[in-house]
Amino acid sequence: MAQQETQPTISVKDLAAKFNWERVTGDEESLQRKLVTAETNRPGLELAGYFPNTVTKRLTILGDKEILYIEQEMDEVSQRRSFEFLTGEDTPAIVIAHGHECPAILAEIAIRKNFPIFKTAVETAHTIVNVTNYLDEKLAHSIIIHGELMRIYGIGVMITGPSGMGKSEIALELIKKGHQLIADDRIDCYRIHNVLVGRTPKMLEGFMELRGVGIINVGRMYGVGAFAHQTNIDFQIELVSFDGNEEYDRVGIEEKEYSEIMGVKILKMRIPVSGGRPMSTIIETAVTNYLLLQDGFDSAKEFEEMVLKKIAANKEEDEDNAALS
Numbered sequence: 200m201a202q203q204e205t206q207p208t209i210s211v212k213d214l215a216a217k218f219n220w221e222r223v224t225g226d227e228e229s230l231q232r233k234l235v236t237a238e239t240n241r242p243g244l245e246l247a248g249y250f251p252n253t254v255t256k257r258l259t260i261l262g263d264k265e266i267l268y269i270e271q272e273m274d275e276v277s278q279r280r281s282f283e284f285l286t287g288e289d290t291p292a293i294v295i296a297h298g299h300e301c302p303a304i305l306a307e308i309a310i311r312k313n314f315p316i317f318k319t320a321v322e323t324a325h326t327i328v329n330v331t332n333y334l335d336e337k338l339a340h341s342i343i344i345h346g347e348l349m350r351i352y353g354i355g356v357m358i359t360g361p362s363g364m365g366k367s368e369i370a371l372e373l374i375k376k377g378h379q380l381i382a383d384d385r386i387d388c389y390r391i392h393n394v395l396v397g398r399t400p401k402m403l404e405g406f407m408e409l410r411g412v413g414i415i416n417v418g419r420m421y422g423v424g425a426f427a428h429q430t431n432i433d434f435q436i437e438l439v440s441f442d443g444n445e446e447y448d449r450v451g452i453e454e455k456e457y458s459e460i461m462g463v464k465i466l467k468m469r470i471p472v473s474g475g476r477p478m479s480t481i482i483e484t485a486v487t488n489y490l491l492l493q494d495g496f497d498s499a500k501e502f503e504e505m506v507l508k509k510i511a512a513n514k515e516e517d518e519d520n521a522a523l524s
Contacts (some may be wrong), residue, residue: 208233208339211292211315214258217333218319218326221470223301232291232315234258237334238321239327240472241265246273246281257288258330262323266299280302285511286314294330321448339389339396348397349373349380351486352511355397355430357386357465358482360438364472367409369438372479380417380426383407390461398429434466434489436482441473466492 212230215222222230238259244250246268261269269278282305285293293309295301295318296319301309307317319326346359347370358366374380382399383406389396405418405426417425435458458467468485473480 202492207338207341208235209334210234214330214334215292215315218321220317220327223295223316223318224306224309225313225507229313229315234291234334237331237338239330241323241327242281242285243268245285247408248277248280253284255287256291258291258334259285259293260323260327260330260505261295261299262326263297263299266295266302269302269305275304275337278302279308282308283412284430286312288431289393291315292317294319294326296321296326336391339391340461341387341389344386344388344460345384346386347383348386348399348432350427350430351483352378352490354434354486354489355381355432356482356486357397357432357435358438359435361440364438364440365478366438367407369478369482371407371409373482374417374421374425376479376483379424379430380405380407381428381430383479386432388460388464393463395432395460395463395465397431397432404428432460432465434486435468436485437467437469438472438478439469441471 205521210230211232211234212227214234215230235256236254238254238257240254240259241262242253242259242265245253246265258456273281282302286305286309289329292315293305295316295409298320299318301316301318306316321329344357344359346357347366349356349370351373352517358369360366370380371382385399385403387398387400389398405416407415409415456467456469457464466489470478470481470485
């Protein structure tokens with residue numbers, strides 16, 4: 200399963216535009232600063248003059264408590280010392296929440312250093328939650344996996360396997376059965392809130408490449424409901440070439456196999472491909488079985504228990520017959 204890692208970025212300008220913040224200081228050049236973490240900083244210790252171990256690359260947010268402390272507890276000297284530190288090169292920007300005005304000394308220092316400061320009427324806690332959730336998604340590390348990503352019965356199913364295995368053709372059959380395409384050939388995988396999410400680049404949404412046919416527009420051919428923008432990745436099906444000498448799990452009682460992608464484990468099933476096998480139907484069946492597993496029903500174990508009970512009953516019957524003879 201080929202993987203290629205990518206590093207996302209977002210600028211202060213993009214973040215400010217997303218939440219419609221009012222700019223207080225900083226020109227267009229200052230807005231090109233990059234955010235590299237979704238975590239924010241409420242600088243209580245820094246305002247108190249304690250700077251060691253501060254993570255300077257976080258977005259700094261000043262709320263009710265910080266503004267009240269600045270106004271009532273800090274003299275000009277202490278303000279200048281703290282504000283010089285808070286407007287350092289590594290800090291992306293400062294956001295002043297809950298409709299508060301920017302302290303005059305902070306504005307003076309920021310103008311001199313061309314440092315971006317914004318203000319918003321949104322409450323502090325809501326500002327932090329909104330920013331963190333948005334940046335968690337935008338700054339999530341991602342990898343590119345080559346395969347098909349489908350939503351089948353509401354489950355995100357990643358179909359992988361060697362080139363030439365017919366993955367796109369199988370995906371097309373699934374689309375014709377009413378399931379949704381997320382990504383063809385290129386799957387952009389993100390870990391967001393400990394969940395694996397799959398997408399495809401915006402310009403590739405709803406398109407597929409079929410050998411001998413070319414690029415097709417799935418949305419135009421099968422309707423806008425035939426594709427979706429993204430899905431959680433819950434289940435992986437790896438297609439392998441059928442090998443008559445290979446031992447395959449025929450009953451399903453062997454140890455379950457998992458893939459680990461960016462630290463997230465997902466159930467994995469290997470399905471052999473050979474001419475004449477109705478692969479789209481087999482994949483639908485595998486997904487249905489996955490849904491039963493999630494509800495606590497394991498068909499293979501149920502079958503195994505029936506067999507063991509039958510063996511035990513036969514053994515008991517044999518013992519009773521032996522005792523009577």
